[in-house]
Amino acid sequence: MTSTLLPTNREIREVFEQEVSPFGGRVTDALADGDQLFLRAVLSAEAQVRPGDRVSAGVALRTAGRHILVHPYTFRQVCRNGAVAAHTVRTRAVERPDLDATPWDVTESLERLGEAVRTCAAPEAFDAAMGEMRSALETDADMVLNLLPHLVSLPIGSADLLLREITRRFEAEADRSLFSLLNAITSTARDQHDPETRWRLEELGGAVAARVRPAPRPDGATAVLFA
Numbered sequence: 001m002t003s004t005l006l007p008t009n010r011e012i013r014e015v016f017e018q019e020v021s022p023f024g025g026r027v028t029d030a031l032a033d034g035d036q037l038f039l040r041a042v043l044s045a046e047a048q049v050r051p052g053d054r055v056s057a058g059v060a061l062r063t064a065g066r067h068i069l070v071h072p073y074t075f076r077q078v079c080r081n082g083a084v085a086a087h088t089v090r091t092r093a094v095e096r097p098d099l100d101a102t103p104w105d106v107t108e109s110l111e112r113l114g115e116a117v118r119t120c121a122a123p124e125a126f127d128a129a130m131g132e133m134r135s136a137l138e139t140d141a142d143m144v145l146n147l148l149p150h151l152v153s154l155p156i157g158s159a160d161l162l163l164r165e166i167t168r169r170f171e172a173e174a175d176r177s178l179f180s181l182l183n184a185i186t187s188t189a190r191d192q193h194d195p196e197t198r199w200r201l202e203e204l205g206g207a208v209a210a211r212v213r214p215a216p217r218p219d220g221a222t223a224v225l226f227a
Helices: 009-023 103-121 123-137 143-153 159-171 178-190 195-210
Strands: 026-033 036-050 053-064 067-076 081-084 092-095
Touching: 009 026, 009 036, 009 053, 009 103, 036 067, 036 123, 036 195, 053 081, 053 103, 053 123, 053 195, 067 103, 067 123, 067 195, 081 178, 081 195, 092 103, 103 123, 123 178, 123 195, 143 159, 143 178, 143 195, 159 178, 178 195
Parallel strands: none
Antiparallel strands: 026 036, 036 053, 053 067, 067 081, 067 092
């Protein structure tokens, strides 16, 4: 399906790939369907959250209505799980003009997009994410208390099943740290076929690690738990 908004999905991806390239980045996930676009890139920067457990820096992008959302992203190599840091000050929302936009409007939007990607790919963004993960290793996770404030971000009608699966995976972890809860969430995300569900869980993982609420959706919509 083709986009009905400008810049097009193809133009957005081209800028995304161009801007992550200087950081040693490569696109690892891409899904486009009409106006909806999901992109994730892994960068060359990496660090150990603990011995033998390496994490790569990254950038994640999605469209939401007339917004292009760009966030720092982390990719845990040992289990191939990713977390979207939608809560950070480096997160950017770029307005996407419609088909009546002038060429100048489209160019300006793409320039802002490039700046947003560079901001999220900066070493400081990765350093902050690693600090949150290392702190999570040293923090005990109370399953219910840590998850309940965030459940509103989960997809309507599926929160109950997802919570059960997250709980099962968390209980199989060797420890009860907040980092283990993060991994239970992001491993559940990895196995989801629906891109929206995967994204929401990756946002949830990033928010839990930082002990904050997930960012509100640009359109003001919220999920209803157990609808």
